[in-house]
């Protein structure tokens with residue numbers, strides 16, 4: 001037991017803040033669950049905490065900057081409370097490792113992405129020895145099943161089915177911060193889902209940095225389509241979504257599974273990053289713009305109601321007006337429901353770092369703005385096409401902005417808002433769409 005627990009009724013308090021992707025959100029939940037076994041309870045401010053953890057992201061410098069400013073802000077807390085334990089977890093911890101302990105002397109713990117299951121033991125060690133601890137072995141196999149999930153709240157849950165990435169996209173830190181791919185055994189995923197459904201979950205989002213490679217290295221090498229087919233018949237499971245796919249591992253088998261399996265939603269997050277073959281080659285993305293368009297055509301032929309989302313980088317080194325125009329053409333041609341558009345950010349440890357950052361910030365900003373405007377037009381038009389239609393929606397609960405109104409998502413991932421009308425989170429209802437905004441569909445529950 002931690003030293004401070006000399007009075008048996010004292011409850012240790014954990015403050016954990018998460019930066020970055022859904023995988024980090026899930027990792028924080030798993031760390032929270034394993035610390036709860038050690039008697040920790042979660043608090044909402046660092047001032048109240050005995051243990052402060054930041055689960056960090058390295059995908060862009062801005063994400064790391066936020067953590068640095070947090071660390072600066074809590075320095076005083078440590079001076080006034082030397083027993084306080086401060087830890088940095090996740091991708092920035094993995095990338096910077098021991099350098100963080102020397103740069104921030106008030107930090108006690110640095111734990112990377114593959115050793116999160118060791119956080120409780122490392123915190124105990126720090127409390128007993130009063131010495132900092134570091135665990136950043138990138139080759140460690142991620143121990144999937146030893147981290148208990150805290151109870152789920154609501155009908156949605158994230159489930160990580162694989163971690164790491166064996167690809168080498170030049171701009172990406174993921175292979176460096178998450179390591180090599182390793183997949184969770186298929187039966188373990190099935191069992192985890194059954195446990196979640198027993199707790200009231202209706203929809204799961206399967207997570208993997210490179211989810212199309214699911215199964216590599218597992219006995220019999222089941223692929224993502226096999227996994228979906230194993231999950232689909234689980235009683236009580238209403239919907240499955242999955243992220244993130246890449247074009248070069250995409251298969252017709254997966255498209256057919258999306259069409260044939262009733263629980264698999266017709267929504268695909270499918271990053272293309274750039275419409276220029278010259279830039280795609282420099283990014284070490286193993287496809288051309290035409291390859292990507294052919295895959296989109298196959299997806300739409302095999303899954304007629306599919307909606308697509310994507311990731312795009314603007315201002316990648318060497319991107320000129322012609323390259324950017326190629327990206328604009330792709331956005332206009334494919335007509336995504338959503339596009340996540342990022343300004344290129346140099347990442348240490350990536351192969352693109354040697355290319356510098358030659359595209360001026362004003363150019364990156366204007367290209368970002370141009371694409372956002374085009375995409376907003378497309379998204380609004382797609383939402384307008386839903387007006388007068390009835391859409392199946394999974395009720396998530398009070399909407400973030402207007403709590404007396406409920407929200408939920410359609411199978412194609414449109415966000416819908418509607419008066420609750422006696423529905424509860426987890427209900428599958430039909431919503432008649434009355435109108436829309438660029439962000440949401442608005443309607444009424446018409447049947448359940």
Ligand code: SF4
Nearest residue numbers: 165167169172174209
């Ligand atoms: S496939 Fe995705 S996660 Fe893997 S290196 Fe490329 S961008 Fe990064």
